[in-house]
Amino acid sequence: xxxxxxxxxxxxxxxxxxxxxxxxxxxxxxxxxxxxxxxxxxxxxxxxxxxxxxxxxxxxxxxxxxxxxxxxxxxxxxxxxxxxxxxxxxxxxxxxxxxxxxxxxx
Amino acid sequence: xxxxxxxxxxxxxxxxxxxxxxxxxxxxxxxxxxxxxxxxxxxxxxxxxxxxxxxxxxxxxxxxxxxxxxxxxxxxxxxxxxxxxxxxxxxxxxxxxxxxxxxxxxxxxxxxxxxxxxxxxxxxxxxxxxxxxxxxxxxxxxxxxxxxxxxxxxxxxxxxxxxxxxxxxxxxxxxxxxxxxxxxxxxxxxxxxxxxxxxxxxxxxxxxxxxxxxxxxxxxxxxxxxxxxxxxxxxxxxxxxxxxxxxxxxxxxxxxxxxxxxxxxxxxxxxxxxxxxxxxxxxxxxxxxxxxxxxxxxxxxxxxxxxxxxxxxxxxxxxxxxxxxxx
Numbered sequence: 001x002x003x004x005x006x007x008x009x010x011x012x013x014x015x016x017x018x019x020x021x022x023x024x025x026x027x028x029x030x031x032x033x034x035x036x037x038x039x040x041x042x043x044x045x046x047x048x049x050x051x052x053x054x055x056x057x058x059x060x061x062x063x064x065x066x067x068x069x070x071x072x073x074x075x076x077x078x079x080x081x082x083x084x085x086x087x088x089x090x091x092x093x094x095x096x097x098x099x100x101x102x103x104x105x106x
Numbered sequence: 107x108x109x110x111x112x113x114x115x116x117x118x119x120x121x122x123x124x125x126x127x128x129x130x131x132x133x134x135x136x137x138x139x140x141x142x143x144x145x146x147x148x149x150x151x152x153x154x155x156x157x158x159x160x161x162x163x164x165x166x167x168x169x170x171x172x173x174x175x176x177x178x179x180x181x182x183x184x185x186x187x188x189x190x191x192x193x194x195x196x197x198x199x200x201x202x203x204x205x206x207x208x209x210x211x212x213x214x215x216x217x218x219x220x221x222x223x224x225x226x227x228x229x230x231x232x233x234x235x236x237x238x239x240x241x242x243x244x245x246x247x248x249x250x251x252x253x254x255x256x257x258x259x260x261x262x263x264x265x266x267x268x269x270x271x272x273x274x275x276x277x278x279x280x281x282x283x284x285x286x287x288x289x290x291x292x293x294x295x296x297x298x299x300x301x302x303x304x305x306x307x308x309x310x311x312x313x314x315x316x317x318x319x320x321x322x323x324x325x326x327x328x329x330x331x332x333x334x335x336x337x338x339x340x341x342x343x344x345x346x347x348x349x350x351x352x353x354x355x356x357x358x359x360x361x362x363x364x365x366x367x368x369x370x371x372x373x374x375x376x377x378x379x380x381x382x383x384x385x386x387x388x389x390x391x392x393x394x395x396x397x398x399x400x401x402x403x404x405x406x407x408x409x410x411x412x413x414x415x416x417x418x419x420x421x422x423x424x425x426x427x428x429x430x431x432x433x
Contacts, residue, residue: 003168003264003332003374008230011377019373022124026303026370030331032125033373035132038162039139040375045161046143049150061153068168069233103131 005073006044009090012036012097018104036100040093047092048077048085056080136162165374169264169334172233215249216360223357223401231379231399233265242401246353250362250417254353254403261346263402264332268379270354270400271372272387274298278307278322279314286311288323291393292384302369303330304348324414325368326352327381328402332374351405351412354382356390358398362417363389364405389416 015036023029052060060080063073077085140162144151154161222245226238234242239256246254256266274295275287284297307322308314330336330347349366356362363386372378380402387395405412 003165010375012375016373016376021299022128023300024125028125035136037374039136041162041164042139042143049147065157068164069172103135104128
């Protein structure tokens with residue numbers, strides 16, 4: 001359990017270095033961090049709903065809303081999707097890191 | 107050859123534009139991903155809208171839930187699998203006594219501390235429950251001898267158990283350079299490109315006191331930006347956290363440092379929850395230590411008597427520890 005149940009999958013080290021070098025103040029840096037955080041949450045949710053059968057969406061949303069930190073959410077998703085959800089999300093997050101780096105460097 | 111003073115504005119202009127451009131790009135990206143998920147799944151957008159929550163800011167919502175002690179109170183789940191049944195302080199006392207009996211008192215207190223961590227902490231760091239934090243406060247007070255609190259004057263970090271990562275030296279005054287920060291291996295991390303969250307420590311080299319040098323040398327980074335009430339309670343919180351003393355304990359080896367908070371971060375998407383100056387990290391885990399699990403509590407030191415830096419508790423007598431634990 002962490003603040004968000006998938007937090008341990010999100011490690012964007014290269015993005016971290018780039019943002020540190022670009023931001024000229026701590027306020028600016030924090031604003032960029034939060035924007036990236038918001039991008040991640042939306043993308044992860046999209047990835048979850050892509051693999052979760054429609055009939056379970058409301059139940060997952062209710063559980064997620066009540067305890068977004070709860071590690072049991074992974075077990076719930078594994079059971080309902082019959083997939084290795086951590087692996088799926090890790091791959092999506094890696095792809096997202098590349099997209100963000102492209103935005104930064106591009 | 108360096109730039110002429112008259113050319114340095116080029117850097118300022120370029121840096122500013124880069125940051126503004128990146129912000130715009132990220133805002134566009136955020137808009138795009140939001141549109142994608144809610145375009146595909148409008149019922150998801152409606153679910154969050156009905157509850158007044160922006161899913162992009164789910165971290166704030168989660169922090170509020172954790173702050174209200176909802177961790178083990180959720181109706182939809184069993185208690186988290188990583189929540190262990192905690193021993194009571196008397197049970198811990200018995201354990202320590204046994205250790206001493208077995209080893210004729212030669213067992214190091216660091217080892218006892220690490221074994222205690224292993225028995226009560228989950229393997230994967232997470233925000234601790236209030237009971238877990240209370241137990242650790244007692245352990246730290248009695249074994250390390252530092253009055254440490256998870257909650258001090260009503261303030262609490264978003265997490266007290268997490269991963270710490272290596273930070274760079276902070277610029278203490280205009281014109282400061284990394285070579286002014288000591289010598290040897292601790293210079294390897296270099297200087298952070300920006301200033302810490304509280305800006306320069308002093309306005310000139312001459313006005314930098316020894317105390318402020320120590321603050322930078324033994325500084326910690328905590329995620330003040332994710333505190334649920336951070337924006338609402340300004341400037342109080344910013345002042346409260348500025349150079350606030352914290353006890354950092356490496357849960358793998360028991361090494362402990364008293365540090366002062368001098369920057370905010372790291373970002374939540376780095377896999378880290380705290381940061382430590384090169385000196386802090388070197389003491390906690392050696393020159394190759396870049397990331398590791400730690401406990402961070404505030405130091406209750408209203409009279410400012412506890413110095414910053416390494417905590418030397420290996421020489422304290424175990425007997426006195428046991429007496430204190432009994433109190």
